[in-house]
Amino acid sequence: MKDLDAIDRRILAILLADARIPLTELARAVGLSKTPVAQRLKRLEESGIITGYRAILSPLKLGLTHVTYVEVSMSDTRQKALEAFNDAVRQIPEVEECYMIAGGFDYQIKLRSRDMAHFRQIMAEKISALPYITSTSTYVAMEAVVEQNWTAI
Known part of the structure; x- marks a missing residue:
């Protein structure tokens, strides 16, 4: 910078x-x-400051109005297990963001879905099938207060 x-x-x-x-x-x-x-x-x-150009789609216009955050705790945090989890979570199209966290859990996932039923399907069929998960905690977003691309230049 x-x-x-x-x-x-x-x-x-x-x-x-x-x-x-x-x-x-x-x-x-x-x-x-x-x-x-x-x-x-x-x-x-x-220099890598600009990494590409892309269309930014409106999740709301696409019917993806349900935002959920999922905290994930892992049974194994050795490198091989983390890589397996990372590779698997990247394959889930409903995952908008996923971060490894230093704290009381190991990962935080942001999911977009159509509604609660769709979210439950994603959890049952995709998130719960991720390798090395021992537990999850779910938080449903009620309202987006700030959603933006990074602009602090």
Whole structure:
């Protein structure tokens, strides 16, 4: 982050808002010509700061209105077991996020589903089948207060 100047930060902020902005408009917005902006974009991509461009879908418009967080405790936390769990949880399309946690449990999973019945099906058929799980605790989100892409540039 320390190698990013004000123009790089402005480029990133604009791309977060609209990754499909034409290069000419992006250049105009940051006060440079197309060539230096293209060079900056290439540098940001090659450095790994920009890792890609993608469409952001609305889970609500797709009918995935039910958000649930699942705490997972493991029976084995050796590397082989963690890798097996990680590989398996990545195969579940309803898993929106999964983090290894330092604390009273081992993983936290964020799931999106259509409703409680769909969630119960995911738990019974997919989450409970994950390797090395000893227990889970479930928390249903009632309302999204903040949902955003990372924007603190």
